[in-house]
Amino acid sequence: MNKDDPSLLKDRSFWGIAVTQFLGAFNDNLYKQLMLLMAIPGVGALIQGDRQGWATTAFSLPFVLLSSIAGFLSDRYSKSKIVVLCKIAEIVITLLAVLAFLFYGRVGDYGTWSVLVLMGIHSTFFGPAKYGILPELFAHKDLPRANGLILMSTFLAIILGVVLAGGIKDALVVVNADGSQDFSRLWIGSLACTVVAMVGTFTSFMIRKTKPAQPQAVFQTSDAVASEPIRALLGKDRPLLLAIIVSSLFWLVGGLVMPVVNRLGKSQLELQSDMKTSILTGGLAIGIILGAVSANLVLKRFRPDRQVSLGVCIMLLAMGLLSLWEPGGGLVLGYNGALIALIVMGIGAAVFVIPLQVFLQERPPAELKGRLIGTMNFANFTGILLAGPIYQLFVAIADSMGWPVCSVFAMMAALLVPILLFYRLPHSQGSTATTH
Secondary structure, three states: OOOOOOOHHHOHHHHHHHHHHHHHHHHHHHHHHHHHHHOOOOOOOOHHHOOHHHHHHHHHHHHHHHHHHHHHHHHHOOHHHHHHHHHHHHHHHHHHHHHHHHOHHHHOHHHHHHHHHHHHHHHHHHHHHHHHOHHHHOOHHHHHHHHHHHHHHHHHHHHHHHHHHHHHHHHHOEEOOOOOEEOHHHHHHHHHHHHHHHHHHHHHOOOOOOOOOOOOOOOOHHHOOOOHHHHHHHHHOHHHHHHHHHHHHHHHHHHHHHHHHHHHHHHHOOOOOHHHHHHHHHHHHHHHHHHHHHHHHHOOOOOHHHHHHHHHHHHHHHHHHHOOEOOOOOEOOHHHHHHHHHHHHHHHHHHHHHHHHHHHHHOOOHHHHHHHHHHHHHHHHHHHHHHHHHHHHHHHHHHHHOOOHHHHHHHHHHHHHHHHHHOOOOOOOOOOOOOO
16 A cells, blocks of 8 residues: 555455455355254253254354465455455355245255355355455554454444344244244345345445455465465464464354353343344444454554453453352343353454454565465364354253353353463564574
8 A cells, every 4th residue: 555545444355355245244144143043952851852952063164174275366366356256256155045945844964054154154265365454555553443443344344243143033033832933034134145145246346446455376286274485484483372372262152152141141041032042142242343443442552462361351250240140040140141241252352353453464475475364274174164063062061060051151261361371462563483
């Protein structure tokens, strides 16, 4: 970006990528939350009947298998072109979701979970392009603000998608006389997602065209997890490697939060409304929005390493409060207290992750940014993939000990303690490694 380029908020490309990302995140989270809510047994059912962990695994698996390929493509070809192609693919996937619900009586979960996997594949290829394009579009001084605003808008989309998923399920799902549920009318919600995907495709054309970062790059099968240049970079640049590991652990915990909160609402708080349960999850996203604004201001006053530690402390405090239960099994905080604690946890998450994300965007050389983000996505979604079986393990432990599901928050907090004790983000943002 040169001196003649427009300021961030006057830049058409900023609004193009922000709105495109917003609409994509809305669709992803609406559909994913529908799948999670459909995977929870009814009020009063045993915890082990919960299949949310496996739904999380189904969505995450494509990221683990395909992130390196997606990162390679985002360096080999124009990132702006990949963004447009991904949005067109989203239209097709949402139309398949319409069919999956229309024929739910015949194909059951096979159709809807197949679409969930396709959504994961779509997001895998969209991720390196949408994040890797930011340093190509905007000046260094605008990157923290751009990341903060896009993160804020993304989590606003998550709030809307998650909460509307609960409302759509309440409005469209029919409970039969035998207690079973008829999900076939959810095709109406999926059709609305198709319209959203169409609008997102239109806004993707607002993004400035970018040139391929490394048009001569050749993919090799040995690069399936991380390409040779990325392996060399990570071998020389220990801070970059540690940042990826910490990011993966953060997203492992993040992958646990949504199913735990859903189960908290349905099982421990015994909420009859799926929308009220989804509002709890939305509280976390509200906190991330507030944290994104705060982080953008705090970045100017505190070193990034101190901000990361502050974010972890805030998250641990909120998790500790959420893990407390009364002798009868009720949640000490109650519904309103849980909502406030989740907002606080979200603030901590944003304060933690924004400087880490900026570091990972800026640290690698320009020709490797796409592949590095692909590798980061691989690591992050390895964490989220592991969150599926770990969630099933944690709730099984809670069930065997006679503890309510809120106890899982204490187990999640234990995963973050090593970051607080041992990790510090480097002060310098520039790469110390060179590649050939």
